[in-house]
Amino acid sequence: MIQHDPNYSVRLTVLESVAIVPGTLPFILERTFDTNNVVRRAAFSIIGSRVEMSTLSIQQRLDLLRYGLVDNCESVRTACSKMLVSGWLGYVGGDVISLLEHFDVESDLELVEKAVKLIFKDKTEDFVDQRFLKFFQNSGF
Numbered sequence: 001m002i003q004h005d006p007n008y009s010v011r012l013t014v015l016e017s018v019a020i021v022p023g024t025l026p027f028i029l030e031r032t033f034d035t036n037n038v039v040r041r042a043a044f045s046i047i048g049s050r051v052e053m054s055t056l057s058i059q060q061r062l063d064l065l066r067y068g069l070v071d072n073c074e075s076v077r078t079a080c081s082k083m084l085v086s087g088w089l090g091y092v093g094g095d096v097i098s099l100l101e102h103f104d105v106e107s108d109l110e111l112v113e114k115a116v117k118l119i120f121k122d123k124t125e126d127f128v129d130q131r132f133l134k135f136f137q138n139s140g141f
Helices: 008-017 025-033 037-050 058-068 074-091 096-100 109-120 125-139
Strands: none
Touching: 008 025, 008 037, 025 037, 025 058, 037 058, 037 074, 058 074, 058 109, 074 096, 074 109, 096 109
């Protein structure tokens, strides 16, 4: 199988050119554990930009964050962060509360807290106010 090719550049090329369909998704997810950090980084980038969040199970989403945010390579952690903030948050139109609804928050509070902190890192006060104002308006508080 191609995912076992000893040359990382072959795995990377296949990863970057493979069509995103149900049959190839497991291959793409598997590359987030590749031995080469360039391949892992590309896998997170592809998942964030080309894989609809709804096609992933809650467990897959949590696992991607669980392992990607603590990867030993800074560029992989950054790609995972971008997957979360640019990809998944963008998928829900920037609505943080809606994003949290796509996770089983209670199953791993520590991980979800880390993800929320990452979303709000470097955000302006206005950004935070707009997101939570919308939540409180919709929730009847």
